[in-house]
Structure formats: C-alpha cells, structure tokens
Amino acid sequence: MITKGLCLSAVMALSINFGFSQESKKQQDIKSIKSMCGCYEVKFNFAETFQYSKDSVNYKPSKTKHDYGLEWVELVEDTPNKIMLQHLLIVSDKMIIKHWRQDWLYENTDLYSFFKDNTWKFNKLAKKDVKGQWTQKVYQVDDSPRYEGTATWVHVDGKDYWANTTDAPLPRREHTKRDDYNVLKRRNIQEITATGWNHEQDNDKLIRDNNGKDVLLAQEKGLDVYTKVADSKCLAAQNWWTANKAVWKNVRDKWDTVFAADKDLTLKNDVDKKPLYSFLFDLKPDAKKAESDAIIDNFVVKQ
Numbered sequence: 001m002i003t004k005g006l007c008l009s010a011v012m013a014l015s016i017n018f019g020f021s022q023e024s025k026k027q028q029d030i031k032s033i034k035s036m037c038g039c040y041e042v043k044f045n046f047a048e049t050f051q052y053s054k055d056s057v058n059y060k061p062s063k064t065k066h067d068y069g070l071e072w073v074e075l076v077e078d079t080p081n082k083i084m085l086q087h088l089l090i091v092s093d094k095m096i097i098k099h100w101r102q103d104w105l106y107e108n109t110d111l112y113s114f115f116k117d118n119t120w121k122f123n124k125l126a127k128k129d130v131k132g133q134w135t136q137k138v139y140q141v142d143d144s145p146r147y148e149g150t151a152t153w154v155h156v157d158g159k160d161y162w163a164n165t166t167d168a169p170l171p172r173r174e175h176t177k178r179d180d181y182n183v184l185k186r187r188n189i190q191e192i193t194a195t196g197w198n199h200e201q202d203n204d205k206l207i208r209d210n211n212g213k214d215v216l217l218a219q220e221k222g223l224d225v226y227t228k229v230a231d232s233k234c235l236a237a238q239n240w241w242t243a244n245k246a247v248w249k250n251v252r253d254k255w256d257t258v259f260a261a262d263k264d265l266t267l268k269n270d271v272d273k274k275p276l277y278s279f280l281f282d283l284k285p286d287a288k289k290a291e292s293d294a295i296i297d298n299f300v301v302k303q
Helices: 008-017 022-034 231-259 276-281 289-299
Strands: 038-051 065-079 082-092 095-106 110-116 119-124 134-139 145-151 153-156 159-168 183-193 196-208 214-229
Touching: 022 082, 022 095, 022 153, 022 159, 038 231, 065 231, 082 231, 095 231, 110 145, 110 159, 134 159, 145 159, 231 289, 276 289
Parallel strands: none
Antiparallel strands: 038 065, 038 214, 065 082, 082 095, 095 134, 110 119, 134 145, 153 159, 159 183, 183 196, 196 214
C-alpha cells in the first residue's frame, strides 16, 4: 500500500511551488495514463482478509484467487481532455474477449455513482472540486457503466499513481457466486511501474439497504500486476479490434446518448434470460447501429 500522508491538494501546490505549471502537471498525467497502453501479461490476485458476519459458523468466504491473462490495451481515443483505453483479453489467437474499458476525463464534473441493484445515481460536481483531477470511468464488457471516481494523479518521490475510493457492483469473479452482499466499496490505486503498472485494491464488501445504510460483511485485498511484453504477442487482439471496432463505436455512441440524460440510471439484469453482453457479443462486425441501439434500449429501465 502506498502511503498517502500528503493530501492531494498539497501535492498540487508543491508541484506549482517547484516550478511545475498546471499544464506541465497535466502532461505528466497524460503520459502516465497512456503508458498503460500496449501488451501485458497480467497476474490477478485476490484474497478475503477479514470477515464480520454475525453468522461465523455458516459464513463462506471467497477462496483466494490467483489467475493469469494476456491483455492488449488499445488507445481508442486521445484528446487533450479525454483518453479512452479498451482492454482485450487474449484466450487464444482465435478467441479474443472484449474486456473492460477505462476512460479518463480531465476536470470532469458529471459522475454516475453506483448505488445498488443495477442502479447508478447521477451526480453533478462543482468545478472547483475537480480542478486538476482526472475522472476514471470504468465500463463493463458491454460498455454499460461499472464505477467512476475522480482524483489527482500524483508524481512524487519517483512514484506515479492515482488513488480513489468509490462504490461498484460485485466483481465479475463473484457476482455469479455470492448474493450475500450487494456493493463493493473499492479503494483503487493505479500505479505506473518500471515494468508496467499495478492495480491495487483494498475493498469492503457491503450490504446496502434501500436507504443507503451499509453493513460491512467482509474485506479483501487485490493486486493485479500488468507486466509489459512485446506488442507482437498481442497481434491477434490488435487484428480483432480492427475488424470489430466499428460495431463497438456504435455501442459506445448509444451509451453516450443514455448518459447525456444526466439522470439516475437503472438497468435490467437480463432480457429473455440473457444478459446484455450476450446480445452484444452476438452482433456481427457489420451490424447496423439501429440493431445495437435497440438491444441497449431493451435493458434501460424507463424512469
């Protein structure tokens, strides 16, 4: 765990005092974010650390998880105030899975914060509260929302990291196995390293009621280690993205329309017993936008 004794606003002030303008600081941030692109061997590690269940006899903690993957991180969008990174998981040269996506927005004021039960609350932040910050918006494999948070990138003592705490749905590794909690409070640290980058987590497994009251059920530690390898090892994913990027742009454009409503969002868990990703993964690369639009419309609960 990185010690964060120096508050982030003080870090910003120190940067300016030492001759780093806000613009040069922003360029450092952009360099760190874009350095997460490329081909990576990834080790996924999670362990439940503490349990607080009142039923200690019957409570079943999650098993310690160690997994491995090869991922290509594609730079999809690169503008001064928005950077989009799409993760592609390589199972084999002939099997590529569109994985999660992370968007980085500079001084963003619009957040969809996860509440519970497939519902996200829209929040409008004050500009002064996000000055110099980057919002990380994380999306599911079907580009539906997952979690979002805003914080300052920190570049001190040879370290480059971004740290934030936010609420999220159950992780993919648990949502089909656990139903005894409904919110994961994620303490995320994404740190750039000499060999790639790390995603470190200290998470709370929460039971949240309809009034937003939380009960802590358990805690876990996570460490995903991304080690940079030659881009040629991820050639299959690069080719897959070239063939499929048009249909997924249609999907993102539809979601942008949904998010632009700037109001709370609730999604159905399934339609005709199929989850959203299953419908979208079945689309052909040349599928029309109207087809993907209709699929997403079927999952958005009308307010």
